[in-house]
Amino acid sequence: MATAVEQKRAHGGHSHHHHDNSYLTSSNKNDAGVRITRIGLYVNLASAIVKGIGGIVFHSQALTADAVHSLTDLISDVLTLATVSLALKPPTPRFPLGYGKIESLGSLGVSSLLLAGGILMGFSSCLELCQIYLPEVAHALEAVGLGHAHGHSHAIPDMNAAWLAGGSVLVKEWLYRATLKVAKERKSSVLESNAVHHRVDSLTGIAALLSIAMSNIYPAFSGMDAVGGLLISWLVIRAGWSNTKTSLVELADAGIDDEIKGKVQRAAEKAIETLQLSSNGGSGGVRDVEVKKVQGVKAGQSYLLELEVAVPGEWSVDRTGEVEDVVRRRIGEKVRGARRVRIRFLPQESGNDFVEEFISPSVSARSSPEPEEEHDHAHDHSQTNGDSHGSSNDPSNGNGVTRRK
Known part of the structure; x- marks a missing residue:
């Protein structure tokens, strides 16, 4: 490269x-x-x-x-x-x-x-x-x-x-x-x-x-x-x-310019064209594969690239892996500075986009299950300790955590 x-x-x-x-x-x-x-x-x-x-x-x-x-x-x-x-x-x-x-x-x-x-x-x-x-x-x-x-x-x-x-x-x-x-x-x-x-x-x-x-x-x-x-x-x-x-x-991780995007898009599409996924090229074949979107950032001399590729929903992991290998190799050969190529496969009928990978601002640590599980574990542990001592009248702060005297 x-x-x-x-x-x-x-x-x-x-x-x-x-x-x-x-x-x-x-x-x-x-x-x-x-x-x-x-x-x-x-x-x-x-x-x-x-x-x-x-x-x-x-x-x-x-x-x-x-x-x-x-x-x-x-x-x-x-x-x-x-x-x-x-x-x-x-x-x-x-x-x-x-x-x-x-x-x-x-x-x-x-x-x-x-x-x-x-x-x-x-x-x-x-x-x-x-x-x-x-x-x-x-x-x-x-x-x-x-x-x-x-x-x-x-x-x-x-x-x-x-x-x-x-x-x-x-x-x-x-x-x-x-x-x-x-x-x-x-x-x-x-x-x-x-x-x-x-x-x-x-x-x-x-x-x-x-x-x-x-x-x-x-x-x-x-x-x-x-x-x-x-x-x-x-x-x-x-x-x-x-x-x-x-x-x-x-x-600041600004996106790559349109010229580089175009080169990546053309290289990926050419790789898909030359890949014989099926003998007749019909349903479920190469004609059903589409490069939907290209994005990436520049890091020094290198480009860190991401592609969205739409494939038939019934495809196996092995089949998408074959497409991924060929597309990554082709981009590495044709796009100067391409250092990393990440491919996200979507079903043809999907309307998702890269933006979907970001967590919504409405989701916070408070709504995450991990703190609740830890809280429940601490609550169960305190109750077990209380039961093992046979002490149902120990002072508590109301949150299931026994206060020390």
Whole structure:
């Protein structure tokens, strides 16, 4: 079963599918897909470090913000490597639904950190703009400890920062073309998605390059670098908030989207079609089996799926078990990330639904038979003890429980 599952990420106002880079966990280093994916990971690491140091040394808000942006995918890849083996561990009595939510928790933590980092970078860019165009506001913020004084020379970044940004654009563009070439050869949607991501990263690098160059070529627009940093920070904040919401929704057990439901439905129906339950396909045969409903939740990389399948009421357990095995196998082969498939069989004439499995709010512990049985047992035990002592006049609290003197 494939272990990768698509996750929709937003970058720079562009939406694309970003996968969990399952190639990173492969031991086949000679595979072209594994090689180019790991090269991408190393480039993200080097890019984040170089641009981060360059942004500080050359006083470029845009370059520093772009370094933070590079961290988004780097940390995502590292998180995958750190959690993929744990998240795919088999279920245990303590975690009967598996460990997939651990990855969702990790994603929430990392997304929150990136969101906070983007906000801090954006605030730093705003301070830089205030020092240039609104010094009174900058002094007021400094008075309350929100910022510190900079000379106006710091507002114009060193031109060397532009060379770093330009180099990043060239490397990312090369990665885009190299990854896309392998993706087309392998017909891999995972690699194609990663290629598109490299292209989006190069666009943020271009934004940093232009803002740095404009600040140096036209000193009157000395705030352009800070504006570029503010723009890139907003892109990081947007992506971080999007991923934070996705993680929260996963942890809240929101249902899977219609696209996944459709894939599961088609896989189940195809499995039923290919299953020869009877020689003539007539009454009581495959034509009488219907997939009524599909639902499920996402846990990290995994989908925990539930299906309602209607069958003739006279069918035996063995016959429904045959359908269950074939449907589960087919879904596992055709739906990437399907980890658990639970099938609920209903008679054709039944109008029940998954909602019927929930206990009605009118049912409470008070109406459950267990407390009454315990109460009756205690009552009988106290009466037996009272009878064995021959004491019918012992004080009682009226509930069949003898009070101690």
